[in-house]
Amino acid sequence: MAGRNFHLSNGSLFFTWLIAGIMILILPLTLTSRINFLFLKTFSPLLQLGRQVQISTFSSGSGQEEVVSKAEYDKLRKTYNNMHAQLMQLHQDYETLSQIQSGLPQPFNKSKLILARVANRVGGFSHEIILNKGMDAGVKQGQYVLSAGHDSIVGVVSDTAESLAKVRLLTDSSQSIEIRIRREGTGMDIDWLMTGDGKDGCKISRIPKKKDIQVGDSVFAAARPGLLNVPVIIGTIVEVRPDEQHPLLWDIRVELIDNMKELNDVAVIATEEF
Amino acid sequence: MRWFSFTIILLVATILEAGNLLNLLAVGDWHVRPHVLITLLVYYAVVCSPSEAINCCFLIGLAADLSSGFLGPHMICYGLAGALLNQSAPMLTMKRPVHKALFVFLTFMATETAAYWLELLKTHDSRPHIYWNLFLTAVYSAVLCPFIWSALSSLSKRKRKNHSRSQRIYH
Numbered sequence: 391m392a393g394r395n396f397h398l399s400n401g402s403l404f405f406t407w408l409i410a411g412i413m414i415l416i417l418p419l420t421l422t423s424r425i426n427f428l429f430l431k432t433f434s435p436l437l438q439l440g441r442q443v444q445i446s447t448f449s450s451g452s453g454q455e456e457v458v459s460k461a462e463y464d465k466l467r468k469t470y471n472n473m474h475a476q477l478m479q480l481h482q483d484y485e486t487l488s489q490i491q492s493g494l495p496q497p498f499n500k501s502k503l504i505l506a507r508v509a510n511r512v513g514g515f516s517h518e519i520i521l522n523k524g525m526d527a528g529v530k531q532g533q534y535v536l537s538a539g540h541d542s543i544v545g546v547v548s549d550t551a552e553s554l555a556k557v558r559l560l561t562d563s564s565q566s567i568e569i570r571i572r573r574e575g576t577g578m579d580i581d582w583l584m585t586g587d588g589k590d591g592c593k594i595s596r597i598p599k600k601k602d603i604q605v606g607d608s609v610f611a612a613a614r615p616g617l618l619n620v621p622v623i624i625g626t627i628v629e630v631r632p633d634e635q636h637p638l639l640w641d642i643r644v645e646l647i648d649n650m651k652e653l654n655d656v657a658v659i660a661t662e663e664f
Numbered sequence: 665m666r667w668f669s670f671t672i673i674l675l676v677a678t679i680l681e682a683g684n685l686l687n688l689l690a691v692g693d694w695h696v697r698p699h700v701l702i703t704l705l706v707y708y709a710v711v712c713s714p715s716e717a718i719n720c721c722f723l724i725g726l727a728a729d730l731s732s733g734f735l736g737p738h739m740i741c742y743g744l745a746g747a748l749l750n751q752s753a754p755m756l757t758m759k760r761p762v763h764k765a766l767f768v769f770l771t772f773m774a775t776e777t778a779a780y781w782l783e784l785l786k787t788h789d790s791r792p793h794i795y796w797n798l799f800l801t802a803v804y805s806a807v808l809c810p811f812i813w814s815a816l817s818s819l820s821k822r823k824r825k826n827h828s829r830s831q832r833i834y835h
Binding site for chain 1: 679682683684685686687688693694714715718719722725729730732733734735736737739740743744747782786787789790791792793797
């Protein structure tokens with residue numbers, strides 16, 4: 391009966407909600423992100439709807455024929471058989487190399503790769519993805535993420551839950567990463583910081599013009615103790631122009647090796663000695 | 665107010681907002697997508713009684729927080745904006761689609777800008793071009809809002825027939 395008579399005025403109701411909102415806002419991110427992860431985990435199958443369509447839209451050209459002639463089919467079949475034989479050979483080589491490598495002090499020996507799938511993309515204006523592996527699999531905040539397709543760095547783990555992890559992509563405008571700019575055939579090696587441009591690439595700002603940087607130079611993620619043992623490729627410089635506000639500085643645009651919209655399988659670099 | 669149907673509509677909108685389906689409608693380099701929840705906010709703020717509108721708007725804000733990945737800012741901003749819209753509803757004219765679109769545009773700009781500032785207070789995570797991004801999303805959401813509004817109106821038609829109490833009906 392007491393419950394039935396319980397009634398809040400509009401003002402009280404409004405302030406109750408407002409106080410609840412403020413309390414949620416001031417709660418630590420570690421607590422609130424758990425609720426977000428719970429939501430993502432619960433509705434994961436529904437949230438993924440449309441992803442396959444999206445990937446196929448980005449990856450396949452429209453109007454391409456799906457049916458080929460008999461001659462073309464035979465040719466493709468032969469190529470497939472050859473490639474399959476090559477794959478089996480490479481597989482054997484890989485097994486042998488793995489055995490050899492395990493005994494060598496190679497830089498990557500202290501790292502293990504955790505394969506994961508992109509479960510979803512975070513909504514809003516951020517460039518973030520959700521992986522289907524989390525703390526249970528050894529994923530930790532700050533670890534680098536490689537694309538399975540091109541073995542290039544695509545982002546950094548920004549948050550983790552038991553079975554999910556959030557990765558901030560390099561294209562996110564709030565994501566900075568230490569890089570090295572190198573040119574093939576020369577000893578050039580420049581340390582700098584790179585940030586996402588919020589679109590589909592990255593930018594390197596405030597680099598002095600006296601540095602000899604050209605279009606085509608390669609950009610690597612710099613090695614960081616405990617996170618990345620050796621530099622790994624990120625992309626290529628596609629535009630070098632003077633900064634509009636500071637003419638003595640370069641404003642550089644970097645094209646990433648991977649198209650972030652097509653990411654599907656990735657690997658998290660987990661270093662044992664953290 | 666039929667809370668069950670509201671819950672279903674809100675859930676569908678949240679999943680759309682947080683999921684990949686709306687990415688199919690995304691345009692441009694900035695990946696601008698329409699914002700469904702903002703139309704829900706304006707619709708329920710205008711149509712419902714004050715107490716219902718307060719509950720609805722804060723819940724829609726919470727849903728927006730869940731879909732954006734950061735809890736708190738939208739709940740506060742949507743609640744405030746919804747309450748304000750509800751109180752001003754008798755003075756507002758929203759019969760033509762262009763009026764609805766205008767209100768959705770203005771509400772989106774106000775709430776999302778305030779929510780971004782609140783988020784900034786906590787995370788210090790500023791984003792360049794955010795205002796352009798917000799503006800384009802507001803325009804896109806405003807363009808699509810009359811269609812979503814019509815869908816919401818037709819869904820709650822039966823309810824309106826049964827309850828003639830609500831005088832503020834815009835469709």
